[in-house]
Amino acid sequence: LKPDDHREKDAGSRCVISMDSNSTSIYDPRNPGHVKTFTFDLAYWSHNGQVRFFSKKVFCDLGQGVLQSAWQGYNATLLAYGQTGSGKSYSMIGYGANRGLVPSVCEELCKAIQSQEKNKQYQVRLAQIVIYFQDLSRLKPGGLKIREDQQQGFYVDGLKLVPCDNYAQIERLMDQGNKMRTTATTTMNASSSRSHMVITIQFKQVIFLDEAITKQSVINLVDLAGSERQKSSGSEKDRLKEGTRVNLSLTTLGNVISALAEVATGKKVLHIPYRDSVLTKLLQSALGGNSRTIMIAALSPADICYEETLSTLRYAERCTSIIYSSLMASVLLLSFLRLRTGNLSLQSFQLGFVCSSGILLPQQPGCQQVSGVGDYSQHRFSSASS
Secondary structure, three states, X not given: XXXXXXXXXXXXXXXXXXXXXXXXXXXXXXXXXXXXXXXXXXXXXXXXXXXXXXXXXXXXXXXXXXXXXXXHOOOEEEEEEEEOOOOHXXXXXXXXXXXXXXXXXHHHHHHHHHOOOOOEEEEEEEEEEEEEOOEEEOOOOOOEEEEEEOOOEEEEEOOOOEEEOOXXXXXXXXXXXXXHOOEEOOOOOOOEEOOEEEEEEEEEEEEEOOOEEEEEEEEEEEEOOOEOOHHHXXXXXXXXXXXXXXXXXXXXXXXXXXXXXXXXXXXXOOOOOHHHOHHHHHOHHHHHOOOEEEEEXXXXXXXXXXXXXHHHHHHHHHHOOOEEEEEEOEEEEEEEEEEEOOEEEEEEEEEOOEOOOXXXXXXXOOOOOOOXXXXXXXXXXXXXXX
């Protein structure tokens, strides 16, 4: 829960939210006796201005879990949802000295790599994708297309991940990506994000013991565009078109989450509408496949935002019902001696697999690729309100 902004203060708004450690209650300003309570994994109260402590605590609770999953070889996704001006970008990117989850996760990953033993090798590659008007763009100019493959599922054709040796390189890339995002002034937010941004970090570990073991994981950090009612936002012309596209993609995301929640309760669902938007195609593996996923629901405390806040809470509540399995991506490199006529030769064979996230591990010349190495983990879609 964020503090009141200038617009909410000028309107003389009252706080209609209360929280404890894992529950959030919202009071109807037109009927104060009407209270709705939602239960989540965590609830963060920063309405009293404890912003610096808030940022650190959120990283300890959520960011460290994302990193732990990546080190273990599991894919991890963290996404922030909420109305425009509710603190999504503040939670994910941060502002000034108050760093958000994205820079904190990236820097902590680089620090941890530097402290590792010398018998290990690491590779970090990063890509930033901006979704604006259902189109994809990246750090360099030129559009991208999402395509579908029977083995990989949905993938971004032509997307190149940039190798990064240290946090300074990652920081420069993120600064470029933030400048690419389309923002505009609406009644609800002076710098409203009109595009979704997905930061993808591919993390590869090679551990040299008696055998070389490779773990590969993908971290997705997603800052969604702000949801808003057109009447509240004061949108006109281009802003109205942008808002319509944003709301359409977020509605599709909500439909996907609802369908997955019904599947988790044992209901028969004939169709999960991943194909209905670019955003849901891109997040398919994170939402319904091979990833440990956390959703941050960013909330406004103000009574003038009651409808939007209630919608966000319901959105997050649906996420808590989703249960699925994730697969640890690991590759075992075995060396063996093969006896040939008149000489002794050493060859390496790669044992790998295609995991459900769509990561196809490359096959080296002269190597065989077979199925069968992996570790499954069943977990629930986590959610936190802030």
